[in-house]
Amino acid sequence: ETGVTQTPRHLVMGMTNKKSLKCEQHLGHNAMYWYKQSAKKPLELMFVYSLEERVENNSVPSRFSPECPNSSHLFLHLHTLQPEDSALYLCASSHATGISYGYTFGSGTRLTVV
Amino acid sequence: RKEVEQDPGPFNVPEGATVAFNCTYSNSASQSFFWYRQDCRKEPKLLMSVYSSGNEDGRFTAQLNRASQYISLLIRDSKLSDSATYLCVVMGDASKLTFGTGTRLQVTL
16 A cells, blocks of 8 residues: 555546546645656656645646645546557655655556557 | 666666666756666655765665766665666756656566
């Protein structure tokens, strides 16, 4: 149990579907992140939330829409995705964006777009 | 130049060997440095932070050279269970973590 829980673990969706990824942390952290990990590429930061406010959006296409209703929960809403969006999507949390602590990652959602 | 650069490997070493990985980073203003370990099809997990004076945790030693902008990870007495991908991670502007592509280690009998 990592303290950061992601659901679902695996997701297959068509290009016209709408789905959501969920992340929940029980570590008392106040910053949460979405990362994308594609084969043979480094982890790419997508979104950062600090104290429930979005502080960074790394030029992510609008077909990805994050939501952070409170400091423990983070969602990534997906619609009209492309096959190249197939990847491992990792949620992470930390105490705050301004402190030099490492992050705690969830187990990820392996997404396949068909 | 990549922000964080690592040799992807794989490094194939026998059990008991000593192996070292290096990583270079481009942002001289980077503040904090980490090594993460990622097992196949699993999430990255923090292995150790890297301090300016160098630090050791059991069989693992991490070192930082700010002048040359590289960090290293040394693993002594390798175990089969050390087989994984080791990610070099640098914290720079606005406390943003930037990851390297990782170095794959395979420890064999």
